[in-house]
Amino acid sequence: MSVDFHATMGAVVVFIETGLFFYFLVINGYYAFTGSVALFRLPGFVKMHLADPVRRSNSTLDRPVTMLVPAFNEREIIVTSVRSMLALEYVNFEIVVINDGSTDDTLERLHEAFDLEPYEGIYRVELPTEEVREVYQSRLHPELRVIDKANGGKGDALNAGINLSRYPLLFTADADSYYHRQTLQWMVEPFQRDRRTVVVGGAVAVGNASTPVDDKPFSPSLPKNMMQLFQVLEYLRAFLATRMGFAPFNALGIVSGACGLWRRDIIIACEGFRTDTIWEDMEMTLRVHNYCINTGQPYRIAFSPFPVCWTDVPASPKVLYNQRKGWHRHLSECVMIHRKLLFGNGGVFSWVTMPYLVFFEWLAPVVVIGGVIFSLLMAALGYLDWNTQWWLLGLVFMLAMFGSIISILLDEISFTAYRLSQVWVLFAAALLENFGYRQFVMVANLSGLLAWIFRRPIRGNTKYPGLFVAPWVPKRRD
Amino acid sequence: MRFASASEPLLWLIEASVLLSSIMTAALIVAFVFLRTRNTIVRARQERLTHRWRSIFKTAYTGEDLPEVLPRVGRRDWFTVIALFSQFHQLRDKDRDRAREVHPKLDVLAYDIGLDRHALYWLNKGDDAEKILALTALGQLRERAALDDAIRLSADDGAELSRAAAHCALRIDVRFTDGVLELVRDRDDWVRSRVETMLKEIDRIDLDEALRAAIGGADEAGRRRLLDFVRFCSPSPARAVCKRVLEESEEEETIAAALRSLAPLASEEDRALAMKYCAHKSPIVLLSALRVLRKCVRYDDRETLLRLASHRDYWVRLRAAEAIVALYGESGLIEDFVAEVEDRYARDAIAQALAERKMMANRSPLRDRRAASQGAPEARL
Numbered sequence: 001m002s003v004d005f006h007a008t009m010g011a012v013v014v015f016i017e018t019g020l021f022f023y024f025l026v027i028n029g030y031y032a033f034t035g036s037v038a039l040f041r042l043p044g045f046v047k048m049h050l051a052d053p054v055r056r057s058n059s060t061l062d063r064p065v066t067m068l069v070p071a072f073n074e075r076e077i078i079v080t081s082v083r084s085m086l087a088l089e090y091v092n093f094e095i096v097v098i099n100d101g102s103t104d105d106t107l108e109r110l111h112e113a114f115d116l117e118p119y120e121g122i123y124r125v126e127l128p129t130e131e132v133r134e135v136y137q138s139r140l141h142p143e144l145r146v147i148d149k150a151n152g153g154k155g156d157a158l159n160a161g162i163n164l165s166r167y168p169l170l171f172t173a174d175a176d177s178y179y180h181r182q183t184l185q186w187m188v189e190p191f192q193r194d195r196r197t198v199v200v201g202g203a204v205a206v207g208n209a210s211t212p213v214d215d216k217p218f219s220p221s222l223p224k225n226m227m228q229l230f231q232v233l234e235y236l237r238a239f240l241a242t243r244m245g246f247a248p249f250n251a252l253g254i255v256s257g258a259c260g261l262w263r264r265d266i267i268i269a270c271e272g273f274r275t276d277t278i279w280e281d282m283e284m285t286l287r288v289h290n291y292c293i294n295t296g297q298p299y300r301i302a303f304s305p306f307p308v309c310w311t312d313v314p315a316s317p318k319v320l321y322n323q324r325k326g327w328h329r330h331l332s333e334c335v336m337i338h339r340k341l342l343f344g345n346g347g348v349f350s351w352v353t354m355p356y357l358v359f360f361e362w363l364a365p366v367v368v369i370g371g372v373i374f375s376l377l378m379a380a381l382g383y384l385d386w387n388t389q390w391w392l393l394g395l396v397f398m399l400a401m402f403g404s405i406i407s408i409l410l411d412e413i414s415f416t417a418y419r420l421s422q423v424w425v426l427f428a429a430a431l432l433e434n435f436g437y438r439q440f441v442m443v444a445n446l447s448g449l450l451a452w453i454f455r456r457p458i459r460g461n462t463k464y465p466g467l468f469v470a471p472w473v474p475k476r477r478d
Numbered sequence: 479m480r481f482a483s484a485s486e487p488l489l490w491l492i493e494a495s496v497l498l499s500s501i502m503t504a505a506l507i508v509a510f511v512f513l514r515t516r517n518t519i520v521r522a523r524q525e526r527l528t529h530r531w532r533s534i535f536k537t538a539y540t541g542e543d544l545p546e547v548l549p550r551v552g553r554r555d556w557f558t559v560i561a562l563f564s565q566f567h568q569l570r571d572k573d574r575d576r577a578r579e580v581h582p583k584l585d586v587l588a589y590d591i592g593l594d595r596h597a598l599y600w601l602n603k604g605d606d607a608e609k610i611l612a613l614t615a616l617g618q619l620r621e622r623a624a625l626d627d628a629i630r631l632s633a634d635d636g637a638e639l640s641r642a643a644a645h646c647a648l649r650i651d652v653r654f655t656d657g658v659l660e661l662v663r664d665r666d667d668w669v670r671s672r673v674e675t676m677l678k679e680i681d682r683i684d685l686d687e688a689l690r691a692a693i694g695g696a697d698e699a700g701r702r703r704l705l706d707f708v709r710f711c712s713p714s715p716a717r718a719v720c721k722r723v724l725e726e727s728e729e730e731e732t733i734a735a736a737l738r739s740l741a742p743l744a745s746e747e748d749r750a751l752a753m754k755y756c757a758h759k760s761p762i763v764l765l766s767a768l769r770v771l772r773k774c775v776r777y778d779d780r781e782t783l784l785r786l787a788s789h790r791d792y793w794v795r796l797r798a799a800e801a802i803v804a805l806y807g808e809s810g811l812i813e814d815f816v817a818e819v820e821d822r823y824a825r826d827a828i829a830q831a832l833a834e835r836k837m838m839a840n841r842s843p844l845r846d847r848r849a850a851s852q853g854a855p856e857a858r859l
Contacts, residue, residue, distance in 0.1 A: 121833030
């Protein structure tokens with residue numbers, strides 16, 4: 001090989017390495033930006049709440065809400081969960097539990113606990129779903145109804161729930177999550193403040209180790225399992241820093257499926273939740289953006305930063321791996337279905353959120369894992385020196401720590417949920433997650449991406465569109 | 479042979495970035511330690527403060543003796559003390575009859591510690607949260623010196639601040655009722671359940687007059703907003719307001735809102751009106767007209783109801799079915815009636831209305847739902 005070739009190769013390698021360096025800088029620039037926005041907004045938000053709290057209201061002017069609770073094999077938790085939802089303090093709401101073809105005794109447990117009887121009303125099909133076997137109503141709590149249907153996935157279950165819902169606002173809940181008593185009051189207020197509001201996302205926190213207390217649902221404590229501990233940090237970063245940072249610009253990329261309040265008419269206009277994707281929440285969030293942008297409807301997707309929902313997170317590597325694999329696969333589905341939003345006419349959402357989702361979330365496993373392999377290989381071949389690699393590695397770790405510590409700081413200046421001893425544990429976790437956990441998650445993400453590319457079927461659906469899915473555009477209405 | 483290595487500028491950039499990010503991370507940790515220390519001190523202080531002032535404000539309820547000398551409130555403690563005062567001033571249901579006894583005692587306490595002076599200071603110098611808190615407290619004190627500032631702030635762009643200011647002005651001077659109603663008319667960012675709390679404090683006669691005046695000068699959107707609050711007026715003026723809007727408005731949404739507000743007050747004399755709007759072409763008007771008709775429905779109306787129970791819009795069908803169910807009541811004749819209905823959609827709508835009537839009749843109040851939850855030990859969330 002000629003010296004010219006090696007010189008050219010060396011220049012190319014340095015160019016790519018420089019690209020990687022800037023990639024990490026920009027990705028962390030995003031985090032720093034959203035974190036700074038949140039740092040700027042959260043203290044005022046909290047102080048405002050102290051001065052003018054959401055009161056326990058029995059106002060009939062509050063818009064009624066239907067809570068949709070899809071349940072698939074939730075025998076352990078379903079009764080507790082529904083009871084906690086029945087205890088929510090809100091004047092007018094109903095609960096629709098959708099038993100999505102559970103193979104355990106979820107339905108029997110509901111029967112037993114709530115004395116179900118066949119519902120005499122009509123199940124109206126606005127959105128097509130898998131077969132609905134029966135609809136029940138509780139004799140003890142008539143505002144509780146249960147749909148028993150064939151398995152079709154969460155989106156399908158939600159669509160069945162929407163068909164039965166009576167109210168203009170829909171709260172999507174998870175059967176394995178717990179909710180603060182004033183969740184609905186918190187989340188309904190943005191709809192009243194701004195008529196353009198179409199969706200409100202709520203903050204979700206990790207609830208595994210928390211102790212139930214009467215009026216405050218959880219006094220936060222940290223899980224002992226390291227895997228779960230790292231997820232506490234992830235949830236803080238995702239909800240306090242990222243979402244709080246994107247929300248003021250109407251650029252929220254996802255409303256969590258465990259805690260979202262949606263306008264029913266918008267979901268219907270968006271043709272309901274998709275059933276051919278592995279998850280449903282991000283896709284519906286992007287679809288709402290897509291619908292409103294393309295139809296020219298003024299809209300707002302708001303975020304309520306107060307933690308009102310606590311959820312169990314995976315404790316075992318296998319479950320976590322599958323969860324993240326699923327999440328990344330869903331992200332892949334979303335960016336492909338809504339690819340026209342990227343650099344489109346959606347303002348901040350198209351030019352900030354979508355590039356973030358595409359380049360720094362979706363492509364991250366390829367760039368990061370590819371970048372590591374590339375750097376190691378080139379260093380081994382002598383095109384790069386090891387010294388540079390160590391510095392680059394140090395930079396990645398340092399920036400990752402920076403993001404985590406911003407989130408811990410945000411928690412401190414807003415809700416001060418964790419005791420000092422717990423905060424030190426979180427600091428340690430912020431350091432330790434760089435040694436194995438982040439890489440593990442990145443591999444799971446890559447696996448999700450590959451599963452999507454190679455169109456591994458979900459729920460036996462061999463027609464999974466994967467890479468070749470058509471972009472979604474709203475139907476024009478007369 | 480050794481090939482090219484990473485360029486010096488890149489290495490320099492990476493090193494500089496590591497250094498910078500390390501400094502920023504360290505700065506964040508220092509900021510955290512500082513904040514945490516400060517928060518710990520502030521929280522401990524606030525706990526003592528809250529405990530001390532709770533026991534002082536509580537004396538207004540318990541009749542216990544006050545300490546001979548009231549503690550001095552530090553500049554940074556006012557937020558907590560004023561918030562506590564406001565909480566104690568808001569009577570719980572069980573204490574509602576004791577307002578004449580409790581409020582004067584609390585007010586004397588507030589004046590003794592200079593709460594009014596500090597709250598007045600905040601109206602000009604505080605941030606939005608402090609202004610809101612001050613307005614709440616000054617409104618509770620009926621402090622006339624705050625009236626001008628409250629009226630000024632009621633025009634603020636911030637929804638919470640302007641509403642709190644209007645509430646304060648209203649509490650101080652009931653003559654501001656007209657102003658409040660004009661604001662309710664013009665502001666679509668005020669949270670309605672909070673407006674309700676405010677309007678419920680107004681004497682009904684004053685509210686009747688003010689609503690009538692405000693609706694007179696309102697555009698269509700303003701009328702619709704005000705119609706939401708007609709339910710807090712006396713029945714007769716409320717009906718008059720709704721009918722006036724119906725006479726003057728041509729927009730479907732406004733007509734629907736007026737009929738919706740009229741529905742709870744509807745009586746036999748509104749039947750002709752309801753029938754008139756049951757012939758309207760717009761589904762949203764039909765929905766509201768059916769609400770009115772349901773309150774004064776007669777057997778003669780069956781044909782109209784059956785026609786609407788077969789309407790193309792599901793919700794119109796359901797409302798018509800509800801009126802049919804209301805017509806037959808518990809008589810048991812509804813089954814015979816349904817048997818004669820040929821339209822499948824109308825039959826379905828009636829079945830749905832029957833199911834919903836059953837559901838609403840058995841609906842458990844909040845306290846029962848909570849009790850049900852607490853009855854299960856594992857559900858104490």
